[in-house]
Amino acid sequence: MKRTLAIGDIHGGFKALKQVLERANVTENDKLIFLGDYVDGWSESSKIIQFLIELSEKQECIFIKGNHDEWTEDWLSFGNAPDIWLFNGGQSTVDSYSQYSLEKLETHLEFFQRMKNYYIDEDNRLFIHAGYSSMHGPEKEVYSSNYRWDRTLWETAVAMDQKLSKNSELYPKRLLLYNEIFIGHTPTLHLGIKEPINKANVWNLDTGAAFTGALTIMDVDTKEFWQSDPLPNLYPDEKGRNND
Template identity: 65%
Template sequence: MKPRTLVIGDIHGGLKALKQVLARAEVTAQDTLIFLGDYVDGWGESAQVIQFLIELEQKQTCIFIKGNHDLWCEDWLKEHILDKTWLFHGGQSTLKSYESLNDAEHALHLNFFERMRLYYVDEQNRLFVHAGFTSMHGPAQEFHQSNFKWDRTLWEMALTMHKHITKDSKLYPKRLLLFKEIFIGHTPTLNYDVTIPMNGCNVWNVDTGAAFTGSLTIMDIDTKEFWQSDTLVSLYPNEKGRNR
């Protein structure tokens, strides 16, 4: 099989789903994996997801983007900051998952979070970012780096302009012209009653709601073929995930 580049949506502590999509996509060591962030918070295996990813990157090329939930967890591992918003949005399950890990494992995981990228641009000028960016000059000129982990305006703009305007129009959003394609997570497609990846202009949203009642998705960025796990509620029937 020809080596592929595969992008993976928000995992949110769903290790069972992660293993399932990697198997269903028949991922090999020759494939490059790009993860869009939010590895933790939600289902009960957040620490186990991080450990699995640390071991996975020893076997093949992996690129890890940092999400807003990952930053919360990083702050806790580094300075024991218990953000109340974090605890409300899945942090409690993450804390519980770390109870069985020792100090050395905590340090290893902290190093992993600190090594995550804010965004990544490949050789074909395709951008991978957790949420979005606002600068008209691209993410390298972004004034507020928190936008990489929180911004939804890029996605909302892409949805609004989709099929209503062409790239040769002077009205086409300049942010979207900066890249061949943009791949994001952060905003669950379930918000639009959609359970599969969504496309708006040249933006692809791969967060199919694994934190809630949806599935985890992995997509071939060249062919747009994708594979999904079972719903997380079926994989973790005794858990609630993140409350919407």
């Protein structure tokens, strides 16, 4: 039976990615939707990208672009390496590419360039890295950076009265556009929770793999999910991301 599985922010944790794919018993029949931030944090960013390139040749994969992926794409394209990126995990990504040939770097750059800003499936479910601010949805977003940076969508879902009916005039209009919304970007650890969180019709799958949390993969139909070991346990000699 074909499943649709969504994967949260990985941040260079290749060991965690392999672990969750195994724990979820992922097969080539499954459709995989990655919510972005594949790089920056733990030491194996380049290995993840190579793995995902090869994985996409075997089965259906959707790759959403995160803010860290945009930084890395900019570095691969133009050599841009701002301090804020290097401090927030970028240095580990640069280091992971130290032995790559120009040809392999070009292949990886093309992979980043093909990533999607967002994805809407046949069941009107939206998959996006961070969010959007437009009441008319991401298609009408004025600033494309919001796809990768916006936190107001999640903050709205967290702050609203969970008993509020969708028929209420007070229900946020931008949440009514989709049956469900799946995001990453904002670690659930901020709310003291290590598992995926559902608020209104928004599911947050960033369970803090960049920091002290685990990587999560979820069956978007059944909401069953699987998690890796906490990333510091998989990389005991590393520190991961410095901060959010």
